[in-house]
Amino acid sequence: MKIFLSLIFFSLSLGATELEVLSKHPIWLRLLHFEDSTSRVDSQEYFIHPQGNVNSKLELEATIKAFNENQTLGNDPWKAACSFPARYQFLIDHGFKFPKPDCVDYNAWRKQLDIKSVSLVFSSYYPGNPASIFGHTFLKLNFDENHVSKLTDYAVSFSARATDPMGVIYALKGLLGGYQAFYEISPYYMKLNEYVHTESRDIWEYPIVLSPLQIDRLLAHLWEQYKKASYSYWFTKENCSFQLLALLDVAFGDTNLAEESELTVLPAKTVKQVDATGKLGLGTIRPSFKKQLLYRYNLLNQSERQEYEQELDQKFQSTNANVLDAVIAKIRYEQLKVNEDAEKRKEISKKLLPILQRRAALKVKTEDFNKQWYESMSEENPVRSHNSSKIQINSGIRNDKSVLGIEARLGLHSPTDREEGLPHHSEVNYLSFSIDHRDDQTLVQSIRIVDILSLQPKTTANSGFSWRAGAGAIRRLGYRAGLAPQTAFSIGYSIAPIRSLSLYSLIGAEASVHTRKIKDVAIGNNFELGLIYTPSWFKLRHHLMGYVFHDYNRRRPWIKASLTSQYALNKKWEVGLKGQYIFNTPYQYQKKSDEYLAMILRHF
Secondary structure, three states: OHHHHHHHHOOOOOOHHHHHHHHOOHHHHHHHOEEOOEEOEOOHHHOOOOOOOOOHHHHHHHHHHHHHOOOEOOOOOOEHHHHOHHHHHHHHHOOOOOOOOOOHHHHHHHHHHOOOEEEEEEEOOOOOOHHHOOOEEEEEEEOOOOOOOOOOOEEEEEEEOOOOOOOHHHHHHHHOOOEEEEEEEEEHHHHHHHHHHHOOOOEEEEEEOOOHHHHHHHHHHHHHHHHHOOEEEOOOOOOHHHHHHHHHHHHHOOOOHHHHOOOOOOHHHHHHHHHHOOOEOOOEEEOOHHHHHHHHHHOOOHHHHHHHHHHHOOOOOOOOHHHHHHHHHHHHHHHHHOOOOHHHHHHHHHHHHHHHHHHHHHOOOOOOOOHHHHHHHHOOOHHHOOOOOEEEEEEEEEOOEEEEEEEEEEEEEOOOOOOOOOOOOOEEEEEEEEEEEEOOEEEEEEEEEEEEEEOOEOEOOEOOOEEEEEEEEEOOOOOOOOOEEEEEEEEEEEEEEEOOEEEEEEEEEEEEEOOOOHHHEEEEEEEEEEEEEOOOOOOEEEEEEEEEEEEOOOOEEEEEEEEEEEEEOOOOEEEEEEEEEEEEOOOOOOEEEEEEEEEEEEEO
16 A cells, blocks of 8 residues: 555556556566566565565565665665666656656766667687587677777676586586576677687677667666676576577567577577567677688698798798798687796797797788688578477388387587588587387487587697597497496597598597496497588588497497488478498397488478
């Protein structure tokens, strides 16, 4: 009753029914981050009413009361309307009249930002961190109304504050919402240093079409979130991308991007979601230092590459501008890799200085990235990627008998999938399964938690390792049990004589448990040879693989060879063929299996 008396005092009468309706208004629920009947915000200080996180009407009543009475909340040094400027504006827009607050800190913050436009930023895939293997998204607050990118712009990101080192515990807690996450605001150059320089990731920037009113609403809600809100972080759902969609929903006012997101929310998919609204401009790339180095190196002919090698070994002083540009790019890249070691950086700087002086003396302009390079980079634009989830039907022959199968995965990409907008010649699959029907028997063949193949072709300009890792359960020919828990890791090298061809060799360890008996615990080393070929003139992709697992307990090999070819009909549909041969040698007898399958799959 006190709330309604105060409303009369401010020349506004509102009935209980109207209050109930307003508490269910989409914008109000978005400001509270409600999903069904509960807020996703964990921090109680984000709510004025003790039950505000589960009752939007009680929170609305408490908010109106706090604004009317010009209350100060908790330890805040300012009034309630200054703590929640987006809520304040929402109620003003719906006819409420409140005492006008003097929000000194909020106004100073807004003046410091002085934002004229906003961009959506996608940071490319980074296999070195489980949280970033799917890429990352954040917002960039621009001082320029035409979205001209400046190092002094601000970045708005949502990230978990993890207390564990990267590893199994880190990955599990991230998958299960075990970390608290917050909005962060930092200078854009800090993000560039982290992603472009330290982690060698490309940055894609997309201008977002926002009116001044929508920008004002975004910043007002960002203040509320930045100061008071914390969330549980889930790698594949309520992550950086999901929360940015929720923030953009508040800004746009007429979208339901967060609500429409699926079971998994991946950064590339969210870029495509915003793009589908028509509110996203064309993307521009800011290449990583590593990509800049590879570009400079690929400009060199064979004799220039020899000069490049000799220059790096300090056996020759080149006067070729392209060679020196490539050498400078290489040394700067090496310098970034030892960024935390002041002595090594100083040593590298000594080596770099005379080369810079010789390059400047040539008085020849450094060749900029050419049109052909930008066209090739446009193929990596995440907007062009296929959807991450997949369902696949297999039909064919196994050991002279017909077999019908189904496979599915939540994400993200296989080596033979259409690869536009995704990491080149790579595999990142998680939460997948396969089921076969044969001889009137239906069996689950595999349940996978994650499978990753990261190829880093070895060149003079790139000395990174290639690796594969996987975990889940498999059914293995020649072992008595059905599905067996299995994990494997291998490391090695790959080469790419041409961009469309990757050859790789990996060696590692593998373990699986087939029964409770110790002799059926398979532990050993694995060896893999592979070839991935994706000719640019045809939408056909091939993956040839040979795999050997040597079981230490049984002292024998388990061998698999397979060839998969896939053709992309469009972004959603693909067809393919697969041939596979498996050979196993148990104690008394041999087992082998061969299969030939036709496949049709859909990305969704």
